[in-house]
Amino acid sequence: MQNLTGIPLGSCPTPLQELPRLSQQLGGNRRLWLKRDDLLGIGFGGNKIRKFSWLLADARRQKADLILTGGGRLSNQPLAAAACCAAAGLPLRLVLPLNAGPQEEALIRAFGAELIRVPDSSGIPAALTAARKQALAEGHHPYVIRPGAPEPVGILGYVDCAKEIAVQVRQLGLQPGHILCAGGTGGTYAGLVLGSHLVLPEWKVIAAAAGRRFAHPETLCRKALQAAAIAGYEMLLKPEDFEIHFAGGPGASRPSRKGSEALQQLAASEGILLDPLFTGKALAVLFRLNDAGYFAAGEDIILIHTGGTVSLLNSCLSRKQEE
């Protein structure tokens, strides 16, 4: 697997944008920066685009002629997968539960994806297995991406992101501080830790876990090392290099009160929207750490905007209960 490189998807580098009014609210002369991966420019943008850049490169390397994946109703993956496969010219069969509405279905179909409907999200893994079997019987070479895209090769998308940040911090004159991202499967975070070891060794990368549980540092370290081996990086990473802070609240699939308040604070002070399930919670963790005196005075802090427009729209439409 040596010398695999991601295929270009979207507009990179994404901006590293200073948030002057929110920085002032943090106090201590700290400067807060937002890495705008929501602006990746394919579909609705977001972290999945960077993951798919490598996953689809891997699919092409394996001579796949059909991508199979799936995701829950209004989750970010189905639309990102459909948009990325369209941009890469790879056909996609997508497993989607029946509770995904006609608008979502229409958007996915607009990207040219074929849909396989299942009664609910719990049926996605079995449907993917069946879809793979059927694709093989039809003479295809399918490539399966699991919901959440946790495959180690996808992690390399966030090594790319770290490389962009390394150039931008030099250009903008940032002092080494902290980089914070939201965590679900942990792939984005593992990629950033790996990337920071390569190109941002003086920066500390921390995760804000959106759910009640999160991968252990040992698991994240093992996955990051698997990804490093795929790209041909020889490196030493230790579980102690991973630092996880839990967002608290009702779990990954529901908005939290603190996350929604953080979302509103950023929107009101900078005119930028986060999402309520991941990035809003990550900003809430950043506020909590700041209040607890975690960051040094004068520090530069970078928050990764990993997207989530689909869940933002979903929460606006359904006004789910917050805890």
Ligand SMILES: Cc1ncc(COP(=O)(O)O)c(C=O)c1O
């Ligand atoms: C908007 C957003 N941010 C962050 C994450 C977490 O990414 P990862 O699963 O790589 O930890 C997700 C996962 O779905 C997401 O949708």
